[in-house]
Amino acid sequence: MASNEILYILLPDFASHEMVYLMEAISSDEQQLKPNPKYINKIVAPTMEPVTAIGGFRVLPDYSFETMPHDFAALVLIGGYGWLTPIADMVAPIVREALDKGITVGAICNGASFMAKCGFLNNVRHTGNGSDQLKLWGGENYINPDGYIHQQAVSDGKIVTANGSATLEFAKELLLLLDNDTPERIEMYYQFNKQGFCVLFSE
């Protein structure tokens, strides 16, 4: 049986706003709707030491790059400044293995830029922090600028990409791709958080 773990790659100075909506939707399903959870969230960091968010708080990893499993349901690259540092290179083989196995990969903000840098966006329509940033990071490895779509999040095949302001759209596309809930309930979750309680519900 395939693993039901969704692995979130967090590098130092990660952008925590980019993971919270996806993680909460996955766990709400886990906690409230089904006796046997469809998916379980797990944090992966370079080591088992706490990893610090841009916001300054420290998260305890569930796995390090060394102890993480090779079988999982999805891999999610959360953005932040760590993707600009050498430690990011250690993530390339992890993503390559996931893609080779046909496992869903999500990448947001600098996580998407890193995908361009590794040549992982060359066969899919995709987005990220603007086409200029993808070209800058991608260099010679990024030969698919025509596949860039200027929208908040793009889902194509097994890859979902998004810009750093698109945490809700990123969550929605991954929840749909992972079939985490019905499309109607996923859309409700998205709209509730996008528009807000007071816009959707009058007193």
Place this chain on the structure above:
Amino acid sequence: MASNEILYILLPDFASHEMVYLMEAISSDEQQLKPNPKYINKIVAPTMEPVTAIGGFRVLPDYSFETMPHDFAALVLIGGYGWLTPIADMVAPIVREALDKGITVGAICNGASFMAKCGFLNNVRHTGNGSDQLKLWGGENYINPDGYIHQQAVSDGKIVTANGSATLEFAKELLLLLDNDTPERIEMYYQFNKQGFCVLFSE
């Protein structure tokens, strides 16, 4: 000199999406704009043990209820399910002391409901997860239903309240009250994340 620490109260099963935008704005200011940071984020939890978000990840506290300082720049109650448990009672004297000293207090989602329960919303215009929930939690201690305003976030005096879908509006009102940056830059931060990169900037 008054402390520049902003304390975030996290109880077990806290709603992490409710803290990330405020924390990132405070720390971006900290890291990028000024050599001497105006404010610093600190996590407070019941004990020094890791506290788990609804999304399933574990955050290491900077302070416990026992070790937290009595002088700080602001106190922020992040929502979640912990406010429904007895441990929340330990937060009441912390909030009371802050209010008595004229320190800024933010409360979102069940954090706002808890404020109603403690009678802390009786002298301010406020909001929360709907007036019915405030009345339910507040019971006899909540004698200000007329002060309820049905909008995403409300700032009055030193108290900012918001509903659980209003993390961006909550951040904006607290950033303004704390004078963290210019109103123009705070509005830009809000709009960038609310509307999104692709809506605001065409290619």
